[in-house]
């Protein structure tokens with residue numbers, strides 16, 4: 001990551017903040033200004049009174065934080081690069097501070113010790129989710145493992161999901177992940193005409209992740225980035241990422257607005273319909289085939305259909321659980337492959353070291369495999385460093401306190417939304433020296449998988465916080481890491497990745513509010529040696 005770029009974003013965010021914090025009304029009508037100011041002041045004092053009255057029985061108040069604006073709270077400061085604003089406040093208010101968005105109290109935690117104390121050790125209190133109006137109520141219709149409160153429905157969905165995402169399950173379908181990683185490299189080789197023309201690697205990464213999830217959830221795959229389902233599915237995931245950021249919808253925090261068919265609500269309803277039609281449609285097809293006695297490959301949908309009576313899962317439950325997989329498992333892993341492809345061209349020396357390691361350990365006659373990972377510490381470290389620098393979810397998926405809790409003399413009332421401020425934790429100079437620098441060496445001695453790293457007793461030793469924490473930690477970690485390993489190690493094995501002199505890659509901008517991926521870019525993928533075509537099964541360079 002380029003440090004000057006980051007400084008610029010930081011300055012922009014802080015400038016934004018200061019301008020909005022000043023909140024200067026410019027109006028031609030003096031009386032309107034006075035009336036507005038009077039109402040705002042009244043609301044402001046009412047709000048301040050409410051805020052200061054939030055104390056536990058011992059008089060402990062809620063953590064300090066920015067005051068925000070009347071009615072809106074801190075919402076206007078978080079519409080762009082919210083992670084940078086949260087970081088700015090962490091420096092001002094400390095590792096645990098509160099903000100208001102409309103009527104909702106948020107507590108932002110920015111230290112591994114506090115994450116462990118609250119989210120892990122007190123997981124019985126901090127494992128719920130807020131039923132946000134757009135994401136939970138409208139898009140997921142009160143279902144979907146990701147958004148469900150900490151209750152029996154969540155336990156059931158988590159158990160079913162884990163059955164398809166645990167180590168044994170992932171080992172059983174690793175051949176699928178393996179095949180998709182090879183297909184990805186092959187498709188890149190072909191589209192780039194063996195390195196003669198630049199390409200945008202993003203759709204290829206999207207299709208690889210999509211195919212993995214389609215195989216796990218529905219037992220089929222697509223064969224080209226031009227398959228209509230690729231566009232439709234990626235559009236649904238992107239729309240989800242663009243419309244359900246944890247802090248991005250005002251209608252979530254101003255309940256009065258929920259009575260109207262606002263554009264945001266209409267958008268949420270359309271997305272719900274799209275998910276149910278697409279993924280619910282596949283479930284219906286599979287169910288129909290099963291009724292007709294047609295052999296259906298093992299997959300999550302088949303498991304759900306087989307056990308729907310005993311699990312009491314209706315069609316909507318199944319459609320939304322499948323959608324949660326298709327959303328949670330596609331844009332996320334694809335985003336890591338995309339951030340890797342966007343940033344690695346700027347680091348020829350890092351590529352050279354990775355190539356040297358690959359040549360030594362794997363050689364040039366075959367692709368790297370899952371078994372090679374433990375012997376390729378430098379390539380492994382590159383991936384962890386991409387994940388530290390480009391976590392697709394800087395704000396994670398927030399947790400909610402399901403009862404009042406007092407921590408270090410600070411009161412966290414029931415229903416407070418708790419956010420892991422991963423940007424600040426990933427850029428803490430006491431943990432990661434020169435945090436703005438992309439430097440895989442910092443992970444060279446860390447041979448643990450992220451799934452194992454999350455279980456370390458000392459939270460300061462954990463690699464990164466990309467997968468969240470506690471009882472709601474991402475259950476897809478094992479499959480995600482395996483997919484990412486196979487795709488990135490094979491891209492490194494096959495290509496030298498170069499940027500184009502006239503097309504600088506923008507690493508500061510990103511698409512998405514809840515999950516972020518790079519804005520479109522093109523790079524050159526130059527086959528590294530003569531064996532690439534042969535190992536990929538393409539004797540001739542494509543015309």
Ligand code: HEM
Nearest residue numbers: 145146325328329332333397467468469472473474476480
């Ligand atoms: C790079 C890839 C991925 C990242 C960064 C990621 C990140 C996350 C995060 C931050 C959470 C919330 C954790 C918390 O509440 O503390 C989560 C939850 C979840 N993820 Fe992932 N994820 C990834 C891949 C996957 C994959 C491949 C799947 C497979 C289906 C998946 C399925 C889920 C599900 C179902 C949940 C909801 C868990 C719950 O609320 O109990 N994720 N993920």
